[in-house]
Amino acid sequence: MKLQKTLLGMACMSALAAGAAQADYPNRDIRVIVPAAAGGGTDAIVRKITNLAEESMPVSMYVENVAGGMTATGLLQLMDARPDGQTIAAITYDSIITIPWKDMLPGFGMDRMRMIARITQEADAITVAEDAPYQSLGDMIAAAKENPGSIRIGIQNMGARTHLTLLQLQDQTGAEFKIVSYDNSAATQKEALLNGEVDAVVTSLGDLAPLIESGQARGLVEFSDTQNEGFPNVPPVTETDTGLDLQMGSFITLVAPARTPDDVIDKLETTYHEAYETDEFQQWLTQIGVTPAWLGSEDVTEWSRDTQQQLFNTMDNLVEKGVLEK
Structure with missing residues (x-):
């Protein structure tokens, strides 16, 4: 009996201590993990909003x-962290789609983390060198059909998001491109486009903003249904004459380890939302061509699950057609 009282007392003290800590x-x-190399678009956006x-x-x-493994290395560190809000992470497409679909982290699921908020969405786009002969997506598709495999397009990693975007484009149009894979970084794509190693690249317009602004490259199309205010000369795919409605891209979502208390999640969500709404952050996003797309904790959790299921179905269908390998 005395032992039971002692254990009960210890449990109560632990609960009180935890409550006081919260x-x-x-x-x-607070440590904010970015599971990508420094200097990329995700890194810049997360640093900007976190500073605010x-x-x-x-x-x-x-x-x-914490780069490596298509964000898996950073994701592992998040899941191993104590659920106290002192370690959070900014994750992107690969953490929610590629890693679980490919089973790169056995046992991993979205229940291993708690969503804080979505900050941005960034559509994939096709960018070509300034002197490329294609003036529209329709021009490029027609050329690829006339000479299959003659147009070289750089992507980031086989099986990753930009690869899936290009595979869907081929599947929906019947065009055939020569796919050239680079590591998970827009920097290598930039270099390949500049030196003529590829004719085009698939990544976000924001990733290539310096090249576009300097006149060394131009955006051909963005896989979105909304005009990007930062790049008014690049049409969304729904406004081209191709009849396509292929919408693909990445996003930045803030997450915490599973079992992080509600009040801690609320504090983080509120703090980041205030930073998100500042004129400084909104104007900066427009300048770099990224779409602000806030969703709070509850909404982004539902959105993430719906998006995951939709893309899993798309990828499974491409596997059945022999277009994609799992």
Whole structure:
């Protein structure tokens, strides 16, 4: 009996201590994992909004790049972290789609993390060199049909998002491109486009903004149904004469480890939302050609599950057709 009382007392003390810790949150610096190399689009966006969010926090918030394994390395570190809000991460398409579909982390599912918010969406696009002969997506598709495999298009990793975008384009149009795969970075795609190694690349317009702004490259189409205000001369695919409605791209979502308390999630969501709504952040996104697309914790959780299921079905269908390998 005495032992039971002792154990009960210890449990109550632990619960009270945990409650007090949550009430004081945050009381230590917050680590924000970016599962990609420094210098990329995701890294820049997360650093920008985190710097703004930090202004209303009593502690420092520092971004740490943990690249590798199509975001799997950073995702592992998030899942192994204590669910106390002191470690969070910014994840993208690969963490929600590619990794679970390919079973790259056995046992991993979206129940291993808690969604805080979605910050942005960024459509994939086709960008060509300035002197490319194609003036529209229709021109490129016609050329690819006339000479199958003659147009070289650079993507980021076989089986990753940009590969899926191009495979769907081929499947829906009957065009055949020569697919050239690079590592998971827009930097290698930029270099390949500049030196003529490829005729076009599939990635976001924001990734190639410096080349487009300098006149070294031009966007041909964006796989979206909305005009990108940062690139008014690049049409969304739904406004081309191809009849296509192929919409694909990435996004940035903030997450915490599973079992992170509700009040901690609420605090993080509120803090980041305030940073998101600042004129500074909104204007900066427009300048770099990225679409602001906020969804709070509850909405982004539902959106993520719906998006995952939809793309899993698309990818499974492409496997059945022999277009994609799992």
